Amino acid sequence: MRVILAAAVLAAALAGAGCKPSATAPASNTQTAASPAAAPAPRPKIALVMKSLANEFFATMAKGAQEHHAAHAADYELVVSGIKNETDLGEQVNLVEQAVAQGAAAIVIAPADSKALVPALRRAQQQGIVIVNIDNRLDADAANKAGLSAAFVGPDNRDAARRVGLAVAQKLKSGDEVAIIEGATSAFNGQQRRAGFEDAMQAAGMKVVAIQSGDWEMDKANTIAANLLSAHPRIKAIVCANDNMAIGAAAAVAAAGRTPQVLVGGFDNIAAIKPLLSAGRVVATADQHADQLAVFGIESALAVLKGAKAGADRATEVDIVTAASATGPQPRP
């Protein structure tokens, strides 16, 4: 397994050296190629602390970071770590402390919790480590109180969910019944997506008849959707806070024999959602460009390390993907 992974990273590095048109890449690549061992200046170590690498979204994010690193190996050293499951806060705090102990110059983190990670990150910052917050935004209040200042690089989940909601609502009539299946109720990005769906449905004049949490899980969302369909026979759409839950909901809609009448919306644009999009069983999802998210975080950290003032917040782009756009070429930010 490890050998295959190493080979894949190597291949990506070679591909990057061969065709990457970026301005900085050629110089650094030739340097690595010519004298990999004799790099004189110590490279700063950047610790990328993720949520669960068992989750496709974060696995893609980590892969994007590794490919970026392979193309810029002379500029920094990358250490990627992740936790076992999304709610294992204690383990993520440990990872932050380990990164400090290993002498990381910067920590780029996708916090598993918006508040619980603040103390550990503040301790790291007090030791001069640059902190960049990606994906899930740290709670502004908690960070202010603790005296932690971290640039946020990530998507506006609420706005993206609003746009998915509107893409779904566009196909409905004003006053139609709609249900929302949200993610874990304790997650900030989950709350934002739910709020965005509600914004959209309110703006489009839809009637939200039920909001239930599927805890990000396909199976749970499937059960909930099946029951919502029988409890609310007039439902016209179910919007879900991630694609796994959308797959579960779409299966429930099909099992109830209501596939063309009840629309499903998702979020994340994972690989498995594509056939459902082209079959019209899911009408819209949002692509947050996971592979780019960590890269932007790393670039922000590198800029600060090179002497830029504390990094500014950066909203990353989100594209709404529908059956029509899924077949065409993907726009990249």
Add this chain to the structure above:
Amino acid sequence: MRRRQFPPQSDLLVLLLVLGALVALFGLGTDGFLGKATLGSIANRIPALMLVSTGMTLLMVTGGIDLSVGSVLGLCGAAAGVLMVDDAWGLGPALAASIALGALVGSINGWISVKLRLPSFIVTLGMLEIARGLAFLATHSQTKYIGAAIESVGAPIAGWVVSPAFLIALGIVVLGQLLLSRTVFGRHLVAVGGNVEAAAISGVAVDPPRIWAHALLGGLTGLAAVFNCSRLGSADPNAGVGFELSVIAAVVVGGTSLRGGRGSVLKSLLGVLIVATLEAGLVQMGASEPVKRVVTGCVIVAAVLADTWRRRT
């Protein structure tokens, strides 16, 4: 010994009363609950739980337990998904592979815990981690979308309310009950679970029934994995997280003892129905996630309490 004052059927009666009370409560509390759509959706949701609860009952009767069934469900589903999507296998061969993989994992659990004299609780706790890790490795942590090739198994039969998966699971529950109550193998399962020394003295080979119970549970989990994938049209490497707890809850609610020596597959089925009805009803009443968890927990404890009180009086 005053334990057997009541005929064994009265256990069934208590469970049926609990189930009836739940159905009546939700029927009164919501509009659509007593309709065909709800009952069908409950029936088509539970085949995996029915199969694994059947296997778990047979294993728990011997005094063993398997905590790895949720992860094995994820692993077998992942394997079937990879074979069908990446290697273009048909449903039949993929199903066979999934059952074989589950049975293999179950046999490993059984062999280690019985032959090497380790508590099955610990061995299968280890397997819980191993199987989940393998499921992520096999799929590269990605959900595999299988689609129509697998969906027919879990979808309602045209003109019927229930799916082939439900009917197969129901058949296996009946076979499991017959195996437990009407065969020599079944009596051996109860004997080794009741008192392993006494069973050995009376001439029962005590190792094979226990290993077989593990293997059987593994095979049923492999079948359940395919049913689970068919309901969702896809294989999710995260499938089945916490599934072992639903299974154990259903089996224990059904009156099977955690210490072995006593159990009934049919009553486990009622346990499954109680847990599933509760879940469906709470969603339809619009209960929030935290409330659902609190209520479900209370009902599990109450059902087991009712069972033990009835036994004591």
